[in-house]
Amino acid sequence: MSNVLNFTSVDKSFGGLRVIDNVSFNVKKDSRTALIGPNGAGKTTIFNLLSGIYEVDKGSIILDKNDITNIPARKRINMGMSRSFQNIRLMPHLSTLENVMLGQHHLANSTKENFFPLGLIKRNKWAARAEQALINAGLETYPGQVVSELPYGIQKRIEVVRALVSNPKLLLLDEPAAGLNSTETKELQTLLENVSTTGTTLFVVEHDMNFVRNLCQHVVVLNFGKKIFEGTPDEVAKDPQVLEAYLGGNDDNAP
């Protein structure tokens, strides 16, 4: 199986603090891969490097055979990568449908599409596609409702749908299950499993280990900006280095 992402020997420092230290890993095409680690390990920094919010100091990022290391953030979505955020970053004053239509922006970014009225003519193709994506995700909310009024769990899933309608090869999800109750987590898991059968690779930062174990086949573990382990969820759960990173053991009471 080929890789959709090669993250090779990447360094990133802020001032004198090296937050990502020579990290390399690959994400296999059509896999569901997780990135885990204790707070401050550098997980979100890696997502920000991938989406172009930060530039790498050293190393390379290759997305599906294209080197995107120096591609500006705005153009990375064209290369087939989109993301969700740790804290909900939906547009609070836009409706559900409009938020999802923003996810299609790079597909519809021509002068003609930019100046075509989306609202006046019912069911133009973008609105219809966005609506279908919402239905596929089981979001039976008012498409016209302003998102800031919707429950947290629904907003989390709308964020996933917004990232999804851009047809990404690689979907980055930053703590998609954070703050969800068990029913909502289950619904999210079903949604993500369906997504991954349609040719989208999932790369997930997550703290909820049950969620990771149920969803992902492969796990990359970070601690203090270094990769400390990589393997299946079961291997990760047994690895002494990972346990130490999480539980902060010393040699006397090491598990």
Added chain:
Amino acid sequence: MSAYMTGIIIILCLNIIIAYSVFLPAAAGQLNLGAAGFMIIGAYTDAYLSSADEGLGLPILLTIPIAALFTGLVGFLMSFPILRTKGVYMILATFAFAEIVAGIVLNMEIVGGASGFPVTTHAELEVLLPITVGVIVFGFYLISTRFGLSMRSIHDDENVSLLFGVNTHLVKVGAFTIGAFLGGLAGALYGHQFDYIEVQNWGILFSIYVLLYVLIGGTQTPWGPLVGAMFFTFIPEILRALGDATGIELLGELRFAAFGVIIVGMMVLRPEGIMTRTFLELLFRKPMPKSDISLG
């Protein structure tokens, strides 16, 4: 129609156009306190081109579009330095721009300097009214397009818009330029209604009023500037009429004090403006059964 009513409608039309000129940038998150500056440029350009005595005497069919386009061009060029600022600093930058424009025009002898400039071609409401309707339709149209969606996305979260491929800089410059164009249009039309223009008409108070129309009306939907301009045009007149009828001094002579209280009340009760999306939804929402959203 009485001359009084015609006068009110003329003021309303001009207020609506200038309100849209501030609303469109505001919908993209730009707070513009420079409405006066754009109006001065539009008014003086048009007056100089159209005046028979001291200007070039061109027909207004030509001078109004030229004045608006020229103001748009100035807005386009000004957008580059101004858009480097955000929030309260953008308010200061646009305010400074308006003051500089006023200062320059006050010292231009060719357009009469401080003594003002007469506009010889008078245009009736037949010209103003269709243009106003056109501006309202344009405002609704623009907000409904993907360009409008990009503007509103930038208003809410510029960085996320960028990650979804929105050319945020282009959209911001576009919104600012369109705002300047409409400001110039309002200025050009002003001269033909009142036959005389002077810089003193467009001070800081004017810009504050226009920004208030938009903020009180609401920046979330294109209904905002329309309702805001109507609110600001009609409430003082209604207060005046009430004051005449009842003889209460607070409504008559001191109506602007009462008006001030109403504005403060609006800000407390509806901080996001009169016309918010939630409010419009309450007005127009049709209960949508589950079957309605499935396309089958």
